[in-house]
Amino acid sequence: MARPVIEVEHLYFAYENVPVLEDVSLTVCEGEFVALIGPNGAGKTTLLKILLGLLPARRGKVQVFGRPPEDLGPLRHRIGYVPQLSHFDPHFPITLGEFVLTGRYGLIGVGKRPGRSDWEAVEKALEAVHLLHLKDRLLGELSGGERQRALIARALSVHPKLLLCDEPTTAVDPKSHESFYELLLRLKREGVTILVISHDVGVIAQYADSIACLNRTIFCHRRPEEVISGEMLEALYGKEAAFFHHGDVPHIVVRREKNEGGPGAL
Amino acid sequence: MSVFGLAFMQRAVLAGCIVGALCALVGVFVVLKRLSFMGAGISHAAFGGVALGYVLGIHPVVSSFVFCLLVSLGIATLAKHRRLKEDTLVGIAFASTMALGAFLIGVAKIRNVDLFGYLFGNILAITREDLLLALVLSGVLLFFLLFFYKEFVMVTLDPEGGKASGIPVEAFSYLLVALVASVVVVATRVVGIVLASALLVLPAATALQRARTIPQAMLFALIDGVSISLAGLFLAYLFDVPAGATIVLLGTGVFLGVFIFSSSPRRG
Numbered sequence: 001m002a003r004p005v006i007e008v009e010h011l012y013f014a015y016e017n018v019p020v021l022e023d024v025s026l027t028v029c030e031g032e033f034v035a036l037i038g039p040n041g042a043g044k045t046t047l048l049k050i051l052l053g054l055l056p057a058r059r060g061k062v063q064v065f066g067r068p069p070e071d072l073g074p075l076r077h078r079i080g081y082v083p084q085l086s087h088f089d090p091h092f093p094i095t096l097g098e099f100v101l102t103g104r105y106g107l108i109g110v111g112k113r114p115g116r117s118d119w120e121a122v123e124k125a126l127e128a129v130h131l132l133h134l135k136d137r138l139l140g141e142l143s144g145g146e147r148q149r150a151l152i153a154r155a156l157s158v159h160p161k162l163l164l165c166d167e168p169t170t171a172v173d174p175k176s177h178e179s180f181y182e183l184l185l186r187l188k189r190e191g192v193t194i195l196v197i198s199h200d201v202g203v204i205a206q207y208a209d210s211i212a213c214l215n216r217t218i219f220c221h222r223r224p225e226e227v228i229s230g231e232m233l234e235a236l237y238g239k240e241a242a243f244f245h246h247g248d249v250p251h252i253v254v255r256r257e258k259n260e261g262g263p264g265a266l
Numbered sequence: 267m268s269v270f271g272l273a274f275m276q277r278a279v280l281a282g283c284i285v286g287a288l289c290a291l292v293g294v295f296v297v298l299k300r301l302s303f304m305g306a307g308i309s310h311a312a313f314g315g316v317a318l319g320y321v322l323g324i325h326p327v328v329s330s331f332v333f334c335l336l337v338s339l340g341i342a343t344l345a346k347h348r349r350l351k352e353d354t355l356v357g358i359a360f361a362s363t364m365a366l367g368a369f370l371i372g373v374a375k376i377r378n379v380d381l382f383g384y385l386f387g388n389i390l391a392i393t394r395e396d397l398l399l400a401l402v403l404s405g406v407l408l409f410f411l412l413f414f415y416k417e418f419v420m421v422t423l424d425p426e427g428g429k430a431s432g433i434p435v436e437a438f439s440y441l442l443v444a445l446v447a448s449v450v451v452v453a454t455r456v457v458g459i460v461l462a463s464a465l466l467v468l469p470a471a472t473a474l475q476r477a478r479t480i481p482q483a484m485l486f487a488l489i490d491g492v493s494i495s496l497a498g499l500f501l502a503y504l505f506d507v508p509a510g511a512t513i514v515l516l517g518t519g520v521f522l523g524v525f526i527f528s529s530s531p532r533r534g
Binding site for chain 1: 348413417423428483
C-alpha cells in the first residue's frame with residue numbers, strides 16, 4: 001500500500017472549552033483523492049487548519065508527510081492550500097499574476113526576491129486553470145469563478161505533493177465544476193495527494209477515491225458509492241436533509257436549518 | 267531673505283518632506299491592514315510619553331518613542347486573545363495614555379510645556395534631534411520595505427496563508443506595528459499628536475483610490491504626502507497659520523477631490 005501522507009489518530013480539538021473535533025482518525029495515502037464532507041460547523045475547516053499547522057492539536061496524533069504539521073521544514077512548501085474565497089478582500093490592489101506569486105512567497109524565503117523560475121511557475125499554474133490571458137488584470141476585476149480559479153492556481157504554483165482545498169467550487173458556476181474536478185484528477189495522476197472539503201456530494205462522488213464524513217468525528221471513511229447510499233448521508237446531515245437521487249448520485253437539500261450554526265463558522 | 271534661508275524653516279521643510287514620505291509609504295500598509303485607528307491610538311499615546319519624559323527627566327522625543335512602541339506592541343499582543351478586539355484595546359489605550367499625560371503634567375506641576383505645540387504641532391520646535399531621528403527612521407523603513415516587501419504584502423493580504431507557507435507572519439505583524447509607531451512618533455513632531463494619524467492615513471487612502479498595485483499606491487502616496495507637507499508649510503508661513511492643521515486640511519482636500527472625481531472609486 002502507498003505511504004500515508006496524512007495520518008490523524010484520536011485527534012481532539014476545542015476552541016476555548018467548546019469541543020470541535022473529538023476522536024478524529026483519518027488516513028490519506030499518497031496519490032489518493034479524498035473528499036471531506038459534513039454539515040456546517042462540523043469542524044471541516046478546523047481539521048484542515050490543524051493539518052496546515054495553523055491550529056495546534058489538543059490531543060491525539062497528527063502527522064503530515066510523516067512529521068508533525070508545525071515542524072514540517074521544507075516539506076511545508078510541498079503543500080498547496082486553497083482557502084475559502086470569502087477569506088480575501090476582493091479589492092486588494094494586486095494583479096492576478098502577483099497574487100498567484102504570493103503562493104510561492106514562503107518557498108522563495110524571507111528577504112529574498114522572486115526570480116524567473118518563480119514567474120514561470122506562476123504562468124504554468126495560471127495556464128492549468130485557463131487564466132493566463134488575465135495575468136495582468138487586477139484581482140478585483142475578475143469574476144467570482146475566476147477568483148476561485150486564481151486561488152487554485154496559487155496553490156498549484158508550488159507544485160504541491162499535497163493539495164488541501166476548502167470548498168473550492170462555491171463561486172465556480174456549476175458548469176465549470178466538472179472541469180475543476182478533471183484538473184484534480186489530472187493532478188492525482190501526477191501523484192498529488194488531494195483532500196477536498198466540499199458540499200458537492202453528488203459531483204465529488206464521481207471523482208474521489210473515498211469520502212470521509214465528518215461531524216465532530218469521522219464516523220465513516222469509505223468508497224463513494226457506499227457513502228452515498230442514503231443512510232450515511234442522513235446520519236451525517238440529519239433527517240432535515242432530503243436527498244434527491246439522479247441515478248446513483250444524491251444531491252443534498254437541507255429543508256430546515258435547525259441544526260446549523262454549531263460553534264461558530266468553522 | 268528667502269523663506270529657506272531661515273534655519274528653522276529649513277529644518278521644518280526637511281522634516282516635513284521626510285515625515286510626509288515616511289507616512290505615505292507605511293500608510294499604504296496601514297490602510298490595507300486596517301491599522302488606521304491603531305495609528306491614531308499610538309499618536310495619542312505620545313502625549314503620555316512626552317509627560318513621562320518630563321517627569322523622569324528623559325528627552326521627551328526619546329520617552330514618547332519608547333512609550334509608543336511599548337503601547338502599540340502591547341495592543342498587538344493583547345489583541346491576539348479571542349475575547350479582546352483590537353479596536354477596543356486601541357480605544358482604551360487612546361484615552362488612558364492621554365489621561366496619564368494630563369495627570370502627570372498636573373501632579374508634577376509642569377508649567378513650561380508647550381502643550382498646544384505638542385498637540386497640534388509646532389514647526390518652530392523641530393530640533394536637530396528630531397531631524398536626525400526622522401533621517402535614521404527613513405533609512406530603517408526603506409531597508410525593511412526593500413527587503414521584506416513580500417512579507418509585508420503577505421501579512422496584509424493573507425496572514426493565515428503566509429503562516430501555512432512558513433512565513434513568520436506574527437513577527438512581521440509586530441514589525442509592521444513597530445514601524446507604524448516609530449513613524450507616527452516622528453510625525454507628531456511636525457503636525458502634532460492630534461493630527462499625526464491623519465498624515466499617516468490620508469495620502470495612502472487617497473492613493474489607494476486610484477492605484478492598481480501596492481508599489482503604485484506607494485508612489486502616489488509619496489507624491490501626495492510630500493506635496494501636501496511642502497504646500498502646507500509654505501501656506502502656513504505665508505499666512506501665519508498653524509502648519510500641521512494646514513497640511514492635514516490640504517490632504518483632506520486632495521482626498522475628497524480624488525474621491526469625487528474618481529469615476530469608479532475602488533477603496534476609501
